[in-house]
Amino acid sequence: MVKNNVSIRDIAEKSGVSVATVSRVINNRGKYSKETRDRVLKVIREFDYTPNMTAKALRIRRQQAIGVILPEVTNEYFAAITLKIQEQLFDLGYITMIFNTSYNNEYAVRYSEMIKAQNVSGIICIYDRQTDINKFPEDIPIVCIGYDPKTKVKRKNFARVYVDVAHASWVVTNALIAKGCRKILYMSNWLKKEEGVSGRFLGFKKAMEENGLEIDKRLLIDVDTTGASSAYEAVTRLIKSGIEFDGVACNSDQAATGVIFALNAHNINVPRDVKVIGFDNTAVSKLFMPAISSVEVRPELQSKYAVECLMAMINGEKLDRHEYVVSAEVILRGTT
Amino acid sequence: MVKNNVSIRDIAEKSGVSVATVSRVINNRGKYSKETRDRVLKVIREFDYTPNMTAKALRIRRQQAIGVILPEVTNEYFAAITLKIQEQLFDLGYITMIFNTSYNNEYAVRYSEMIKAQNVSGIICIYDRQTDINKFPEDIPIVCIGYDPKTKVKRKNFARVYVDVAHASWVVTNALIAKGCRKILYMSNWLKKEEGVSGRFLGFKKAMEENGLEIDKRLLIDVDTTGASSAYEAVTRLIKSGIEFDGVACNSDQAATGVIFALNAHNINVPRDVKVIGFDNTAVSKLFMPAISSVEVRPELQSKYAVECLMAMINGEKLDRHEYVVSAEVILRGTT
DNA sequence: CTGAAAGCGCTAACAA
């Protein structure tokens, strides 16, 4: 059982050296003989001493802690990133503090106060299109995951990592076309925005054009893709109104399940009659039978980049670049 | 943009009072006139001052922070609890630090060091049958979620909240029986343990006995229920060997999907021929069509209890009880 | 009602 009361002074006394020396030993700062080192280390072990990080933080004006701001941990993709971040940070001796914004910028603003008060060393923000990162303390390094590369950011100490969605979408569309699809249903919950800026639609458009295929406006569906029901209804409507399609590119696996159920309900076979691809390669895509084709966005790689460049900024290293893009991979399974 | 440099001394100077008074005002400690209060508050706002929590933590020997130890945030149920905990703690002015054990007690032990070093005010441990809570600093209040009530714990400052799984299982079994099931398949990934201690099997057994039904040993299935495939294979084997059953009680929704797919593959209709109930009421149960009947274990209520009694312990209040049990609710949907 | 001052545990500049 860990005790909570022995301080650096106790260790200094017990090992017959000064606190400065103990501090040096603890932090591997050199300037001590091997003998002192061993003696101090022995006493530390003996008394089961753990340096008080609060005191250290106060002194060096930095907590060995990182704030992770994300919409909701309950989102599988965000959770996967958060898990990996925490693991990596732990190995580096950092604590992970989490803050769920629930897609509400008000929250994010209040969090930023707390984060400042905590003297965290850095922030990782999993972007939700709502959080205004300009509200965060300017001297704290911050990296955004999923932050739209087109958004201009003025602050120093900033980097972003994001998925090359345009390319992923291009690959998805090409995969569908290669499987014989000609009339592809494009489903998104951000269609209006995407048509303007987002890469996902651009990749789709490019692939269609390159293959000499027309985009049927009626097959551009803008629904809530965080669940299955809206997708189910949308597809049902389409079927009933006799609009034909032979491939579906969804921006979530949940939507893909809705699409598949709707097709099945009308005796349209997947993948024979219609091929379907989801997004994020979540658990449900593997749970399904046939397993749903999807897009792997490599949360562990995103976390890796994020932590690496955050640490670089914290350690005052010059970043060779401020944008890390991870390319997604299309996983073809039973629904194509 | 939040600045990071103004201290309590600055506020004291600017408002012409001592730091002691500023401190009193900040913490609503009384002993100041309304005028001083207003003046101080005005200056605080003006300078956008946020008290340095690290300094405070050092002084009062407690961080306004709670450590949440859990197997993995990627588990939907754990994530739901974590999300709610973080929200509540934030409202109470506490930071949430997370630690994923990955079901590995080694990790948990190393976390306990870090937690001690951080002077957290309390710990919430979402139990995974692996973590040894005796390894945690003895003076820090701790509440375990899901901790088996039969496990003896000696430490002070300890409370647990758990689901009455026995009752939930009893209700599930009764629901299946009420729907006409007689040969019920009981699926678990902890069968051996359950037959000994766990309440889940007890509830099943009780309901069967009360209804004069025999438990068919061949219908007690012990497989990995964290995914769908093991359940799929187990059910397929059962069908092939001609062992009949008309109801399935799973301990996860993932397993339930595997069961349903296996049945469908053999043209066995759900719910007509076989009724299926999952567990945890996760997203996939609602995604499915027909939606999968499941058991709602109220993560938000579990979080609420956990945070409440943790706060009580932190504030030195005497707990009226050390066990909080939340009763689960069976949600009947399309598969029954 | 208000202020002076000690000190939480640590780091780092400076002295030896």
Added chain:
DNA sequence: TTGTTAGCGCTTTCAG
């Protein structure tokens, strides 16, 4: 190579 000491920003006792 080692020690002394100031001070990080805050709370709290004690004196007024």
